[in-house]
Amino acid sequence: MEKILSVKDLCVSLTKNTQSSILKNIDIEILKGQAYGIMGETGSGKTMAAKAIMGLLPHGTKRTFGKINLNGKQLHQLSKKSMRSILGKDIAFIPQNTAGAFNPLHTISSQLKSILKNYNGLNNSESEEIAMKWLTTVKLNGIDRIFKSYPFQLSGGQNQRILIAIALALKPKLLIADEPTTALDKINKNKILDLFIELQDQYSLTILFISHDISVIRNLCKRVAVMYAGEIVEEGTENEIFNHPRHPYVIDLLKSFHYNGKENSLKVEDVSNLQFLSKGCGYYSRCSERMDKCQTNNPSLYQITENQKTRCFLYEGKD
Numbered sequence: 001m002e003k004i005l006s007v008k009d010l011c012v013s014l015t016k017n018t019q020s021s022i023l024k025n026i027d028i029e030i031l032k033g034q035a036y037g038i039m040g041e042t043g044s045g046k047t048m049a050a051k052a053i054m055g056l057l058p059h060g061t062k063r064t065f066g067k068i069n070l071n072g073k074q075l076h077q078l079s080k081k082s083m084r085s086i087l088g089k090d091i092a093f094i095p096q097n098t099a100g101a102f103n104p105l106h107t108i109s110s111q112l113k114s115i116l117k118n119y120n121g122l123n124n125s126e127s128e129e130i131a132m133k134w135l136t137t138v139k140l141n142g143i144d145r146i147f148k149s150y151p152f153q154l155s156g157g158q159n160q161r162i163l164i165a166i167a168l169a170l171k172p173k174l175l176i177a178d179e180p181t182t183a184l185d186k187i188n189k190n191k192i193l194d195l196f197i198e199l200q201d202q203y204s205l206t207i208l209f210i211s212h213d214i215s216v217i218r219n220l221c222k223r224v225a226v227m228y229a230g231e232i233v234e235e236g237t238e239n240e241i242f243n244h245p246r247h248p249y250v251i252d253l254l255k256s257f258h259y260n261g262k263e264n265s266l267k268v269e270d271v272s273n274l275q276f277l278s279k280g281c282g283y284y285s286r287c288s289e290r291m292d293k294c295q296t297n298n299p300s301l302y303q304i305t306e307n308q309k310t311r312c313f314l315y316e317g318k319d
């Protein structure tokens with residue numbers, strides 16, 4: 001199947017100290033029509049990975065290594081200006097918090113229309129028609145009222161649906177959604193997740209879906225990467241990751257989550273300090289299987305089945 005995104009050996013560090021890894025050797029491949037999930041605790045590097053792909057790393061951090069190919073375009077070689085034309089058109093982004101995603105001074109109608117005019121080159125009536133069509137597709141009720149409203153007059157769930165409508169209307173090659181359900185209450189969270197599942201199925205969307213919530217990733221994604229302390233520690237199909245986890249961290253993570261509908265209940269530690277360890281396995285201090293060499297050597301990602309890779313010395317030599 002056609003590859004849409006290929007990220008190879010992506011490394012990100014602080015600009016001032018390039019030895020301080022924030023992301024280490026991230027490899028991601030997403031096929032056309034695939035929903036690919038990145039899951040991990042807060043601070044594990046999920047958002048930084050998305051930002052690095054979009055060329056939007058925050059001030060004080062930089063990509064030190066790695067290639068990012070989007071449908072034949074080498075994103076890591078593009079200038080900031082060229083990258084801006086990729087965003088919106090080729091990559092659409094849905095953030096966690098919709099508050100900063102809209103201009104509070106303009107109605108939804110004027111914001112939607114200006115985005116569609118800018119990116120798709122539509123005139124006023126065409127952009128209105130397309131905007132209405134996608135607002136209907138994301139199952140918003142009372143579209144006429146919503147169209148005339150300002151973002152602050154709408155709920156978090158309504159604004160999240162509008163962002164999804166904008167993303168779909170732009171027909172991007174890749175949709176990146178970073179914790180799009182996290183800021184919502186439980187009812188809205190489930191509704192938005194159902195919407196993603198339905199739209200992904202209906203339009204064969206290529207999605208990079210980021211979440212700390214295991215149930216969300218499990219319900220939507222066919223391929224999954226688990227991040228810990230700036231690295232992908234395990235990668236595979238949804239079935240391999242959730243039914244046959246190999247990495248001690250992933251095993252611990254799934255054990256703590258009994259598939260009982262509760263949110264991921266693993267004690268969330270601040271893993272941000274771990275990134276700055278230059279040597280050894282990032283999970284060493286928490287791992288019940290640790291060996292001497294894990295303290296000083298960092299394991300590679302070992303290919304252990306056709307569809308699964310894991311970063312742990314227990315699987316060394318088994319690939």
Ligand SMILES: Nc1ncnc2c1ncn2[C@@H]1O[C@H](COP(=O)(O)OP(=O)(O)O)[C@@H](O)[C@H]1O
Pocket residue numbers: 014022040041042043044045046047048049058059060061271272273275
């Ligand atoms: N603006 C920043 N400047 C420097 N380091 C940052 C910045 N934002 C995040 N980080 C570092 O990157 C790590 C990963 O952060 P992030 O990708 O936001 O985690 P996640 O999305 O998984 O919760 C953090 O633990 C922190 O060390």
Ligand code: SF4
Pocket residue numbers: 247248249281282283284287288289290291294299311312313314
């Ligand atoms: S490499 Fe060692 S410390 Fe790291 S997860 Fe595997 S056994 Fe545990």
Ligand SMILES: [Mg+2]
Pocket residue numbers: 046047048178179
């Ligand atoms: Mg994040």
